Each structure stands twice: as C-alpha cells, then as structure tokens.
Amino acid sequence: MGKNSMSGQLRTLKSSVLPNAAIRTGEKRSVNFIKNMQESLDEIRALWSALTPKEGQICAYCGGYATDEEHVTPRAWIERAQELADMGINIKVPEEKIVMACRECNLIASARIFETFTEKKNYIRWKLSLKYKKYIDSPQWDDDELEELRGEMRRKTTIYNEALKAVQARLRFIGAKTILKHNDYFKNLYG
Numbered sequence: 001m002g003k004n005s006m007s008g009q010l011r012t013l014k015s016s017v018l019p020n021a022a023i024r025t026g027e028k029r030s031v032n033f034i035k036n037m038q039e040s041l042d043e044i045r046a047l048w049s050a051l052t053p054k055e056g057q058i059c060a061y062c063g064g065y066a067t068d069e070e071h072v073t074p075r076a077w078i079e080r081a082q083e084l085a086d087m088g089i090n091i092k093v094p095e096e097k098i099v100m101a102c103r104e105c106n107l108i109a110s111a112r113i114f115e116t117f118t119e120k121k122n123y124i125r126w127k128l129s130l131k132y133k134k135y136i137d138s139p140q141w142d143d144d145e146l147e148e149l150r151g152e153m154r155r156k157t158t159i160y161n162e163a164l165k166a167v168q169a170r171l172r173f174i175g176a177k178t179i180l181k182h183n184d185y186f187k188n189l190y191g
C-alpha cells in the first residue's frame, strides 16, 4: 500500500470520527488566540489603531488611521538650529513640515530628531515592520470558518480577525516584507 493512499484512508477515518474537523481546528486556534491575547493586550490595541482610515485621515507614515497633526522635525529643534545658524555655526536648518499621523507612529518616533520626512518615514516603517513581523503571514479567518464558532469565542475571533486584516493592510502599505529583507541596512542606519 502506497504512502498516499494510507494517508488518504487516515483522512477518511478522521473525518468520520470527527464529523467537523474544522470546528476542532477553529477551537484550537481560538484558545491559542485568547491565551495570546491576554499576553499581548497592548499589541491588540495597536492593531485596532490601524482600522480603515477615512479620507483625509491617513497616516503619512503607515497608511493607518491618523489622529494627530505631527511636526516631522520637532519645532524646538528647528528653532535651536536657527539660533545656531544665526550665530554663524554651519548647521542645516530643517524646514517645517506638518503631516497627519497615527498615535502609534507618533510614539515610535517620539523625541528622535529627523531632518527629512523620508528619513523619519523609513525609520518608522522599519520599526513597525519589526514590531508586527509575526503577523505578516498569519492566516485570516474566512466567513465559513467564523460561522463554525460559537458565542464569545466567535466574537473574540472576529475582533482579532478584523484587527489582523487592518494590520496586514498596513504592513502591505509600508512594504514590510521588503523592509525586513534589508533589515541589516536599517539596523546600520538607525540601530
């Protein structure tokens, strides 16, 4: 008996013993999810912050939902650089530029000083790619799979699934896979 027909028989046996194998798989995934969720509530909150943006409210760095007006270069730094330049010190005074950003990107950049938008954008995108690396290839649940679940488990899994969709859209927007391929380059640049 060939290996293939053996595993074929095993599959038939399994599906007759377990009439709905999908439910079992689904429950296992949900249990894992709930366990993980307790360990990473902060991450789930961050996933939610990336919910589908409305027009004109798109974060300039990640494509997520923008809530804040953000100075690319901190105003205080521009003023300081101007003072130094006026004293005759050879320093480049960055231009003032304001963009819309989400809270998370704002926090990632925090007090770090960037002289150009591109520099800051690349830094934030690199940090986001590292942070959400594990979600890049996570499988999404489809409607049929969700319908197999019941009650609280279905509710929580649906929430997780929506957040996963949002974060994956964001990872695609920033080109996370390409960024991670060049991780060493970014580490040298910003690390």
Ligand SMILES: [Zn+2]
Binding pocket: 059, 060, 061, 062, 063, 064, 101, 102, 103, 104, 105, 106
């Ligand atoms: Zn953002």
